[in-house]
Amino acid sequence: QxxxxxxxxxxxxxxxxxxxxxxxxxxxxxxxxxxxxxxxxxxxxxxxxxxxxxxxxxxxxxxxxxxxxxxxxxxxxxxxxxxxxxxxxxxxxxxxxxxxxxxxxxxCNLGPVPPNIVMTRPVTTTKIYGFLMKSQETLETNLDSRFHLFHSQKYGESDLLFKDATQYLVHTSHLGYQSILGKPFFQLAESVFNCTHAGNVM
The missing domain is CATH 3.40.190.10 (Periplasmic binding protein-like II)
Incomplete structure (x- = not known):
């Protein structure tokens, strides 16, 4: 928890x-x-x-x-x-x-870490989703590629485009954000937001 x-x-x-x-x-x-x-x-x-x-x-x-x-x-x-x-x-x-x-x-942990999400405008969702999925599939079969989607150490940094711990991308547009984040994390985020000035204004 x-x-x-x-x-x-x-x-x-x-x-x-x-x-x-x-x-x-x-x-x-x-x-x-x-x-x-x-x-x-x-x-x-x-x-x-x-x-x-x-x-x-x-x-x-x-x-x-x-x-x-x-x-x-x-x-x-x-x-x-x-x-x-x-x-x-x-x-x-x-x-x-x-x-x-x-x-x-x-x-012994604080709970599961929710996944990161790629957010897009509705009019570009299909195009960006297609590009990312195609890139992922192409790089999976081309291990000698100079470009790495999930690994940043080669570029002298970490977590550049995606987290280095990322294994693959999945389609989530059919899920609500509460389902993606998970109930424990959503409740924590909501409680912290309610403690801020922004939360008090709402």
């Missing part, structure tokens, strides 16, 4: 500092933008894009990190900051207070 924070309020009430690109207040305090020093005053600091060094799952580590389970091993294997660390240096905090090894993620 995905927990609802007390009072249905955002996490900046519970973490005195952190880096959540795109956020504000204390959740931007340790973001560094494209600089090398913590708190660097650069225009890209806390930007919700790759100009922020800690953007995405490949930059999400600190005393506490919220990320998908497969990104932990990926971070340790490929990121320079992780040199000397092993899986035994990390643990998962469970909702019931337990701490378990990262390999036990299936029994």
């Amino acid at each position: 995905i927990p609802i924070l007390p009072n249905n309020c955002p996490p900046y009430h519970y973490f005195w500092k952190g880096c959540m690109p795109g956020a504000d207040r204390n959740l931007c305090k340790v973001c560094i933008g494209d600089g090398e020093m913590e708190g660097a005053k650069v225009s890209s600091r806390c930007a919700a894009n790759h100009n922020e060094r800690y953007y995405g799952n490949m930059g999400a580590f600190g005393d506490v990190a919220f990320l998908e389970h497969h990104n932990l091993l990926k971070n340790i294997e490929s990121e320079s900051w992780a040199m000397g660390y092993t899986l035994n240096d990390f643990e998962i905090l469970c909702l019931d207070g337990r701490r378990v090894a990262v390999t036990d993620w299936a029994d």
Whole structure:
């Protein structure tokens, strides 16, 4: 299950500092933008894009990190900051207070992560869907292609067009957004939205 924070309020009430690109207040305090020093005053600091060094799952580590389970091993294997660390240096905090090894993620987690969705205008849906499906099918049969739909490491970045963990694209136009997101995630998103100024206006 995905927990609802007390009072249905955002996490900046519970973490005195952190880096959540795109956020504000204390959740931007340790973001560094494209600089090398913590708190660097650069225009890209806390930007919700790759100009922020800690953007995405490949930059999400600190005393506490919220990320998908497969990104932990990926971070340790490929990121320079992780040199000397092993899986035994990390643990998962469970909702019931337990701490378990990262390999036990299936029994200790905040809930399923909803899939990302490609959004289009109604008049372009068919064209874009056809293009993406054809690209996916073509690249599946051409393993030597210089272009990679789901893997960004070759270009020196991560999660460029789609998440690097993406396996394939599926058609979802017949599903409602609540079905795609899942009930636990939808309830969490709704509660956080209701705690914002935008939610209070609605």
